Amino acid sequence: MDKKKLSETDIITKFIMPAVKSAGWNLMTQIRQEVKLRDGKVIVRGQLGVRKTVKSADIVLYHKPNIPLAVIEAKANKHEIGKGIQQGLDYARLLEVPFIFASNGDGFIFHDKTNLNQLETEISLEDFPTPDQLWQKYCAYRGFKPEQIPLITQSYHDDGSGKAPRYYQLQAINKTIEAVSQGKNRMLLVMATGTGKTYTAFQIIWRLWKSRQKKRILFLADRNVLVDQTRINDFQPFGQAMTKISGRKVDPAYEIHLALYQALTGPEESQKAYKQVEPDFFDLIIIDECHRGSAAEDSAWREILEYFSAATQIGLTATPKETEEVSNIDYFGEPVYTYSLKEGIEDGFLSPYKVVRVDLDIDLQGWRPEKGQIDDNGEEIEDRIYNIKDFDRTIVIKNRTELVAQTITSYLQRTDPMAKTIVFCNDIDHAERMRRALVNLNPEQVAKNDKYVMKITGDDEIGKAQLDNFINPKKAYPVIATTSELMTTGVDAKTCKLVVLDQNIQSMTKFKQIIGRGTRIDDKYGKLWFTILDFKKATELFADERFDGVPEKVLVTKPEDIIEDEDDSFIDDINGEEENETEAQTIAEPHPDFTSDTQTEETSGNAEIDSDWGEDEEEKRFIKFQVSGISVKKMAERVQYYDSDGKLVTESFKDYTRKTIQKQFTSLDDFTRKWNEADRKQSIIDELANEGVIWQALEDDISKDLDPFDLICHVAFDQPPLTRKERANNVKKRNYFTKYSEQAQTVLSNLLDKYADAGVSEIESIHVLKVQPFNQMGKPMEIAKKAFGGRKEYDQAITELEAELYHDGSRSA
Incomplete structure (x- = not known):
């Protein structure tokens, strides 16, 4: 067996996995392969949106499903042993694990964040660490005390559907559980809208409840729709242990209580239902949407939190409120975990x-009204300038x-x-x-x-x-x-x-x-x-x-x-029309009225919330x-974009595409060389698509008749383009087909027609032989054998056909 010729998958199967299993790692509970951590950022161009391709971590090792410990990144043996270490470090950063391994099947490069004296060492396949060795190093690294371990290792809820917390949800859950295990009683979780705050809260409650660290739990929200969505959806596994507080009555027979603030308190003493139970009745309170004033000192709801002050209280919000009047951080402390809108968009969630x-x-x-002008109801309009406010x-x-x-x-x-x-x-x-x-x-x-x-x-x-x-x-x-x-x-x-x-x-x-x-x-x-x-x-x-x-x-x-x-x-x-940078910046500057939070739109306390909706x-x-009758007219237009670092720039989609392509290829010669050397042109097309070049949008913008090769040459390097039909006709004029058999010439001629209609991607797939007119000649492998002598010879003929299509670069023959 020539190890150098083995694929990455073969290296994992034949060398890495046996080494890991021999060290005592359980295949069913501690080893996961192809772990996809991100969904892939969505790139938008015009009315089109596509996801960027994301790679998966080759192997992740766990103490238990809720505690990742290590990442293993594999490469084919033709690469150096540590080739995958930087990629592994990126995955480890997301998972917040201290152990990273890279391997090409000869051994491992072990990056150990717990050993600052020697971060990276080379170890043999036989010396891969045992689960207990990594767990002990992990506990020492995190500073866990023995009494914390039962709670920290309590599993999250698994409904058997395969759904598991995303990497950031798992971090939020684990950091909160660790804080509770350390005796902290006030915590804040900041997670952007749409990232699963309620599901995260459910998993936190589940682990605390199952471990019996917290026996009676209150989930507080300020709207019925929030309580009902929570009860029916994420909290459904609590089943008969759960109730929604209604009728201003707290039923001590249940352990999981969901409630509106309004159901627990009011201005009259008779409305303060929370006083039906002792202050130590609840030992965990989750406050949903806590930015809306629940923790403000002048809030009518603050009394609920203060009454149950001995309970652990966890605030959930997408937007921690920080103004001169209100600060949730003053009450809950600095967030134990933050997952921002920007991170969510970058990850594709x-x-x-x-x-x-x-x-x-x-x-x-x-x-401004005219002097004495009256409105449609006969009221005289106050004389002043009225504006957008x-x-x-x-x-x-x-x-x-x-x-x-x-x-x-x-x-x-x-x-x-x-x-x-x-x-x-x-x-x-x-x-x-x-x-x-x-x-x-x-x-x-x-x-x-x-x-x-x-x-x-x-x-x-x-x-x-x-x-x-x-x-x-x-x-x-x-x-x-x-x-x-x-x-x-x-x-x-x-x-x-x-x-x-x-x-x-x-x-x-x-x-x-x-x-x-x-x-x-x-x-x-x-x-x-x-x-x-x-x-x-x-x-x-x-x-x-x-x-x-x-x-x-x-x-x-x-x-x-x-x-x-x-x-x-x-x-x-x-x-659209490009504007100069000075004009563009006029929108980037904050408007004076937008420089700080005010209470004009969003008052603190419960004045902003009605009894239900x-x-x-x-x-x-x-x-x-x-x-009526006031003329309202249009103003000027301007197209603007933000780049990845949040700075305002002004550029067209062509500019974006040009910059993206020029990052990949240093010159026209560099591009044409790499294009001609590529076994499959589709690989270059896919690579650029992954960088945000959406071909359909570019075709809509430039021309639907151009091949990706000509689109690139034209947009990035200012070359005059040829249409696909022109390229196909140039090949036919050169009559290079004569070296092939009559049947092969028929196939190649039809492939040129397919290229003219649909582009190079069409002819690079052998599946093209399954459609008209090829399906009348036989099955794909039959055509390849009869016309060319076999699949290898057919592939070679396609390579030569592409060489003819692009042999003169972007110039006409």
Whole structure:
């Protein structure tokens, strides 16, 4: 056996796995192969979204399924023994494990973070460490005391479906459990919306409950929808041990209690149901969405936490609230773990987003009434300049509402009229007017189903009843939901593809929560990314240093571009007119009104929450001026993008592609050489696709008649391109086929036609021989044998055909 010729898989099977098993590692419980840690970041170009390919860790070793210890990265024997060590270190960083092994089958390079005197050593296959050896080193490294071990090693819940915590969820669970085992009683977990906070909380509770470290647990939330979703979904395995507190009665017969704050307390002493039990009744409290004021000193709910002050209390939030008035860190302490929106997008667990900024002249320039001007209700309008903060709060400009609704409608008509859409308005009245405007603009859709547009706010029982249908991917209707506050948090709308901001948002906390309505991914229903349509400059908060997510692009546009654009260029966008850097930076600078959190939009304490559904009931009551006939016009447009480090740049999709290709290939000669040397051109195509070059989008932008070779030469190296048909005809003119048999010439001629129609990828797969006209000549292997002498000779003929196609580089023959 020539070891040098073995594949990586053979090296793992014949050398690495036997060495690991011989050291005593259990194949069923302690060894996992091909462990995929990330899902692959979604790359968005125009209206297309694809996932980047991600590699899996070859082998991960565990003490128990909830405690990873080591990563093993394998390479074929033709490589040096330590070739995979850096890749292994990357996986180890995600898993936070101290032991990394790299091997080519000859032995191992052992990177041991617990041994600072000698981080890396070479060991033989026979000397691979035992499970006990690594576990003891791990415990010493982490500083675990004997009394902590039973809790730390308690397994998470396994329902047998194969579902296991993602790497960051496992870190959050383990760090929280470790903190509890150390005797800490106040903890904060910060995890971006859509990353599974409730599932993570369930696993934390499960391990503490099963180990009997915590026997009575309270899960606190501020909305019925949050409690009910939790009980029915993630917490379902608790079964008969779980109850939802209702009727202001705490039943001590249950161990797992789910409750609304409002069910446990109120302004009257008779409403303080939590006092039915002793202060030591609960020994664990999980506070969901704790940014909403539960820990604020002036909150009516703080009394619940203080009453059960002896209990371990864990706060969950996507957006820890840090203002002069409120700080959750003051109460809970620094987060034991943080997983940000940016990390979620990079890992491919959260969807990226594009931003379409729509600037209206009346918003930017303001509006002042004429002397003595009265509104539609006969009220004299106060004489002052009204601006973006006033519209739909103190004054209603009806034409503005119509233009916003028309812009939303046109965007959906050009992309997907059935795309789930949330329109955030300033208040309930605004949401109702927006609903009415959208209904009138979509008569055909509303005729199909009168729930195409619904107002879903706290005051509307019919609208609230449709919330479950809106968030259910299997339900087509409602499609558009207009709201103000009700849907800002806790609404798991996985298939939401459009988030419309026509609301004055000054709070970073609230902004993140609203953006979170669209960040969930649903591969099954084709939801990989979403669009933010911003009418109120809310997305200027992207420039705030406290924001940790980077949009794919920002398109500043005018309503007419969306409403009137005949060729959809604003949507497929990204080769719009370039702007100079000075102009681009005008949007990057934070607006003065967005530099700090205020209580204008999001008050602390329970004033912001109603007894069941949310803040909508707290709508401010004041007279609004209603004004018709005011002209609202378009403004300038600009295309903008953010790069990977969060800096604003201005570039087209061609620029992005050019830069990406030029990182891979130093020159035209370098590219053509590597292209011609590649056994399969598809490998280069796939490699560039993995870097974000979406070929379909590039074809749409440049030409559908060009081969990837010519697209690259043209976009990256400014070469005049040839179409696929021109390349195929050039080959036919040279008549190089004559050296082949008549049957082979027929096959090659038809392959050239296939190339002209579909490109090089088509002819590189032998499956092309299964379709017309080849299927009339026989099966693929029969054709290869009869026409060329066998599969090897057929493959050689394809290589020669490609050489003829590209033999003169990008120039015409």
